Amino acid sequence: MDFDLTTEQSRAKSEFRQWVEQCVVPVADANDNREQTPPELIAEIAANGYLGALVAKEYGGRGMDALTWGLLCEEVGRGSASLLSLLTVHGMVIQSLAKWGTLAQRERWLPKLATGATVGAFGLTEPNIGSDAKNIESTAVLQADGTYLLNAEKRWISFGASADLVLVIAKVGDKATAFLVERGMPGFSIEPIRGMLGFRSANIARLLMRDVIIPAQNIVGKVGFGFSHIAGTALDHGRYCVGWGCVGLAQAALDAALSYSGERYQFEVTLNKHQLIQEMLAEMIVNVKAARMLNYHAAFLKDRGDPSLIMETSMAKYFASRVASQAANAAVQIHGANGCSSDYPVQRYFRDAKIMEIIEGSNQMQQIIIAKSGYQQHLVNKRAARRSAAEGEGR
Amino acid sequence: MSTIEDAVRSFLGQFVSDPDVEGDHDLFSSGMVNSLFAMQLVLFVEKQYGITVANEDLDYENFKSVNAIVGFIQSKQ
Incomplete structure (x- = not known):
């Protein structure tokens, strides 16, 4: 597996990051308080072509590869989990239509979904x-x-x-x-x-x-075929977006924790000099990296159309949502009372992270299919070992 | 045993305990496979044989058994 970004992917990542810093982060808490993403922000995300990211170029979209799309989801998830869910659900409609729609459906809807004239x-x-x-x-x-x-x-x-x-x-x-x-x-x-x-x-x-x-x-x-194939396609896409978005959310929690713990003094030293705080930071740093790697792996498989992408995406979503939840929890803990107030975004990360463990298949449902899949793989390995031993005896 | 059937059974073996089922055994109605299998099968057919499974191919008769899957792949080649 090659996890190096291409020049285009690196450029896209910088573009996403800049846009999120300028247009999402400054308004995320206010939108959270208002309980609404205003139409202007939806129009803005559409104007950047992000709603049409997955639509093929022939229908007016950007035709992004899976990894570039994942990087977009990570960055948007870092800014606002709520806004990420727009990319998720809108993309679920796009992916379902692109894969299973009739020619007439694709021609009618994909251009409108690409520009955001139609929100799915x-x-x-x-x-x-x-x-x-x-x-x-x-x-x-x-x-x-x-x-x-x-x-x-x-x-x-x-x-x-x-x-x-x-x-x-x-x-x-x-x-x-x-x-x-x-x-x-x-x-x-x-x-x-x-x-x-x-x-x-x-x-x-x-x-x-x-x-x-x-x-x-x-x-x-x-x-x-509504559940097995259409919802199956949509939910796989949803899990993929949420997995990447959780990496972004966890990164946001980590960034906030690193920043706060480096500035806040208690017992005459900054918080990050205290070993119990260091333990929390270390856990967050390593877990965010691990979650990101699982999502890179899922992207690698998705771009290859490998059948194992479905289980690997499930695992990436499961792990990343747990990491997001743990990271947001630790970030609030490090911030103390400040973290429980609306003065800091970590309380929003904490609340949003809980939702990540429920949507697109609760983590308990992911555990069931991951455990079953793991046992099945164990049986496959045992069969292969038995076959190999039998062939060895036959020689 | 044909090469396609070998490949289908090998793929099936990743998801069920007994991939050596009868060729006409209904994989779905017998509960041998879970809901994720349908899309995993689509991806397998597309990647392994370079064919596209599309709207018009959504027919239970194309996917319900080892023989059906083999027949579907052959019909698309």
Whole structure:
């Protein structure tokens, strides 16, 4: 594996960092307090081409490779986890359409998603269904005229309050199916949700669809493939973004802790001279590096289209979200009472990091699939060793 | 055993305890594979054989068993 950035990737990373420093960091706490990402910031991120980062150039996007996209997610995650979630959910719609959309769907939507003229969101979670996504209660019934009658309630939808186009998973009979639901369709309403612990400026909403008539051409993929392939594609993308975003969040917490502990005096020396503080800093430094390496590995596999990218991305997201949570916790601890106040951003990192451990597959769900995958790999290794021994005896 | 079938079974062996199942055994309805397998299989087919699995290929009959997967790959080559 070659983790050296190309000249273009290095240039892109500097561009992202500069933009986040100038346009995201200065407003992140204010947006968090206001519980809203204003349309102007969405327009700005779109104007930079970041909403179209993953859209192919032929559709007007920037056509970024996986690593460059990861670097963008890291930088945005360093500035604002809420804003990162815009890249995440918007990208989930783009990736699903790019992979499974019809030519007509791609031609209609990808150029608009690339410019940000259309903002996308992903609707899977429901009031009664979180991790148990296969048992969603939303339904779509085929009508005599070939349209579908959609009844759904989707909750905790990041940027649902801003979305023009939502990729909604509902069941046709017992078959999970992905539908494109457009803002303005009769029966489709959006209710912003306030008072969240974290992701407070992620424009989170509850989406209600009551007898919404969906044309058949708004199905993405085919009936019955909504969960396995369309949501599968979207969620893999989501985990990839969140994994990188967690590295950024953890880096922000580390930077804040290094800065504060180097300036704050207690017992006549700066905090970073105290060994118990050094222990926390060392843990943060090493863990952030390790999390970043796991994400680099996932990027490497993603750019190669390697099937193992799905499990490796799961592991990267799992580890990085834990690191983000631990780093933000330590950063607040080092800041003491100051860290609990709105004078410092570490309290926001702390709250946002908790959300990272829940979204795009809770860490408990990641643990289940990682442990199962690990045991399966163990069996594969055992089979290979047995085969090798048998071949040795045969010689 | 064909080369494609060898490769499919070898790939399958990374995810199930018994990759030597009957060629027509339904991998999905029998619960042998989890929800992530569907996309892992798509990536495998695309990377290994340089083909693109797209919207029109989303047919359960293309992926449900070892024989189905082998047949699908052959049809795309």
